[in-house]
Amino acid sequence: LTARDPFDRWVQTSVIRGTANGTISAIAYAELGDITSSQFTALAAMQRELNADVRLSNRQNVVFRNLTEEKLRVLYDRLDAIGMARPGAELARDVVACPGADTCNIAVTQSRGLAKAIGDELEAQGLAEVGGVRINISGCTNSCGQHHASDIGFFGAERRAHGQSAPGYQMLLGGYVGQEQIHFGEKALRVPAKAAPEAVARVVRRFANERVAGETFRTWMDRVGGVDKVADELRDLDFFPTPEENPNFYIDYGETGPFVAAVGDSECAV
Incomplete structure (x- = not known):
């Protein structure tokens, strides 16, 4: 700004x-x-x-x-x-998430907790006011959070590491709907839930540093080599320490105990 x-x-x-x-x-x-x-x-x-x-x-x-x-x-x-005049709409800090496991029976992960963590990480790294990048999160493979149609998207999934369940996400890049164009986000890589904020910060920082005037996120991604090239710089984040080394990787955002992928009947099935 x-x-x-x-x-x-x-x-x-x-x-x-x-x-x-x-x-x-x-x-x-x-x-x-x-x-x-x-x-x-x-x-x-x-x-x-x-x-x-x-x-x-x-x-x-x-x-x-x-x-x-x-x-x-x-x-x-x-x-x-009333605290609603902060510059944030349509900027990187404007992260969108479905309700997630807070209230949804079929959600696997705490998508709202991740949304807050991503916003906090962007604030800490001075990236919250980068424009031209939309971040959306769903707590499962369903698209309630519109993860498939955003520049950076995540959907929640259970991961297994060192014999234990852990919260994780599939990261997608390059989704876009508008101006008579439709691009669904392409799978980049899977990351632990606790590594997702750093993954977002790296991508947003690179986009902010490399884009040219008027360039969209999708155009930038294609210009630098596509989703795989962008994901290559994130692959070190797809790593789980042991529960003894860092137990937080096995606890979802907003939770106090070990992660459990407890999925019930959907609202339409009851």
Whole structure:
């Protein structure tokens, strides 16, 4: 981001201006798609005050439409007061995940926990505000988290290492849907759940350093040799220490005990 003023940074990342008819929309950033009841009440008050059309996006954020330039500052101040004006929508920190094993009977892994861990790792490495890269996670092979259609995608799976079960993920790269194009993500490699944040950080950093102006993630990946070439720099991460060396590799995010792939009936089967 080039802007320094908080309002200008928000405008740079979260305001969308229609080129054809001059429409203005703005995105309220909901980290991990979480919105509290008090935030919902405040958002409803903003909608009435600004006479805006409000939608939910497939990146789990809130979009205010049919705004004017004069209303942007008002909206920003209201969002800032409830913690939803952070520049984040459509940036690397805007990680999308399905509910995962928190609440889903058929999820294998804690996808929301991984989403938070990836966001934290990107923040720590100064990569959270890289644009042009979308990260999506599903807790199983089903595509509720849209992992197949994102630049960087993961789906959860049970791994076996040193005689024990451990949480793991299949990493996919290069998924894209838009502008009359469809590319499903290509399998890159499998990684332990606890190594996935570092895998993302490496890819995002390389993309940020190597892309040229206007280049999409998919175009960059193809230019540097494809999914296998990008994955080659991550293969050292597909490694499980023994449970004695690092027991955390055998405990999923947000859990306190050993990983167990407990899968039940799907909602449609009961």
